[in-house]
Amino acid sequence: MxxxxxxxxxxxxxxxxxxxxxxxxVADGAFLALLGPSGCGKTTVLRLLAGLERPDGGTITIGDRVVAGPGTFVEPEDRGLGMVFQSYALWPHMSVAGNVSFALHGKGLSAAEIATRTGEALALVGLGDRAAARPHQLSGGQRQRVALARSLALRPKLLLLDEPLANLDPALRTGLAAEFRRLHAETRTTFVFVxxxxxxxxxLAxxxxxxxxxxxxxxxxxxELWRRPASPAVARFIGDGRLLPVDVIRRASGGVEVALGAARLLMPGDAPAGPGWLCVRRQGLVLTDAGSPDGALAGSVRASRFEGGAYLHDVAVGDDIPVEVHGPVSLPPGAPVRLHVTDGWVIPRGP
Ligand SMILES: Nc1ncnc2c1ncn2[C@@H]1O[C@H](COP(=O)(O)OP(=O)(O)OP(=O)(O)O)[C@@H](O)[C@H]1O
Ligand SMILES: [Mg+2]
Structure with missing residues (x-):
């Protein structure tokens, strides 16, 4: 690792x-997730790490060895990495064991060593009893696990996984996600998961x-990402955060004091006096009585739906900013409501 x-x-x-x-x-033995919207460069980062692309600038150091940088480029096969692609290709005419052992040939390993490593890798992914099966006899999730076993058999120091759970149904995703956590703990390999x-x-990460x-x-x-997002993009991306424009009045002990419409709130955050964003999520908002005093936000219900054992209300606050809040009963569209902000995070609002 x-x-x-x-x-x-x-x-x-x-x-x-x-x-x-x-x-x-990234530290030894970490489980790093590279997260971001489509086209943000996740696969490119993996391909650069793997040596499938050459950087235009900058350096990549794996362990204490520079593998890419000015005047240096280590070929993919010499980087000691495993990679599992989203569209993994298994050889259809080979057995599961044949697929896993394929990459071990030509590495100077004895036949016994190849058999041992293949068996171990298949056992790790829970397919020890399917070694003789052909890929078409397996489910999608099992095939994905063969692709994983194939990488693990190489005993990589660093395992790169590009959306390995995409294309699987939710139940399989949950099961395999648990398996990734277990594999990470057992192999102590550094995982990079896109x-x-x-x-x-x-x-997972x-x-x-x-x-x-x-x-x-x-x-x-x-x-940390959830509680203290550093930028509006992170706040929106993690936990479906919503951003409310606030004026930061001053830093105070335990957070910052902000003006949100007519309300004054003391919120955790890190922002100087001036324009700011208050990042809120449904977990940090509570419906309150219409007559409640200061500190509550006025809004109006746009829609309600039953979800997760309670009603989830879509509420417009301030300048028509949509937020979500849970409540015990259904509310009609247009109903006026007041919300208490019980948790949030304040960041500066850039130019
Ligand atoms: N070989 C290539 N030739 C030209 N453009 C490319 C190539 N590979 C990636 N790009 C561009 O680089 C950007 C980043 O692509 P990348 O595949 O890394 O995104 P991603 O974050 O993996 O997206 P997704 O979640 O959709 O897989 C995109 O704008 C993409 O069109
Ligand atoms: Mg990609």
Missing amino acids: VGFRLDGLTKSFGGARAVDGLSLE THDQAEALA TTIAVLDGGRLQQCAAPE
Whole structure:
């Protein structure tokens, strides 16, 4: 297991920057999720790490070895990595064991060693009893696990996974996600897992790097990203956060004091006096009585639906900003409501 470091990594395609000055340090044995919307450069970062693309600038260090940088380029097969692509290809005419052992031939391993590693990798992914099956006899999730076993058999120091759970149904995704966590714990390999699904990233990773437009927005533990998003893009992307414009009045002990419409609130956050955003989620909003005193936000219900054992109301507050809040009963469209903000995070509002 090794960590890796990216310094000012840049890659353009036809003049458009897919990866833009990315710097990132990932510890040994981490489970890193690269998270971001479609086209933000996640796959390109993986391909650069794997050596399938050459950077235009910057360096990549794996362990203590520079594998790409000015005047240096280590070929993919010499980087000691495993990679599982979203569209994994298995050889249809080979058995499951044949697919897994294929890449082990030609590496100077004895037949016994190849058999041992193949058996171990299949056992790790829970397919020890399907070694003789052909890919077409397996389910989609089982095939994905064969692709994973094929990478694990190489005993990589770093395992790169590009949306390995996409295309699977929700039950399979949940099962395989649990398996990834177990495999990560058992193999102690550094995992880099690409996803555009923030729930998946929050559930799996020890560290999440959020990318937007080829740039790093924030790299932090899941709880930190959730509680203290560093930018509006992260706030919106994680946990479906909504941004309310506020005026930051002053820093105070325990947070910042903000004016939100007529309400004055003391909120956790990190912003100087001036324009700010208050990031709120449905978990930090509570419906309150219409006559309640200061500190409550006025809004009106746009729609209600029953979800997760309670009603989820779509409410417009302030300048028609949509937020969501749970409540015990259904409310008709247009109903006036007041909301208390019980939790949120304040960030500066840039120019
Ligand atoms: N080989 C290529 N040639 C030209 N443009 C490319 C190439 N590979 C990627 N790009 C462009 O680089 C940008 C980043 O692509 P990338 O595949 O890394 O995104 P992604 O975050 O993996 O997206 P998705 O979630 O849709 O897989 C996109 O604008 C894409 O069109
Ligand atoms: Mg991709």
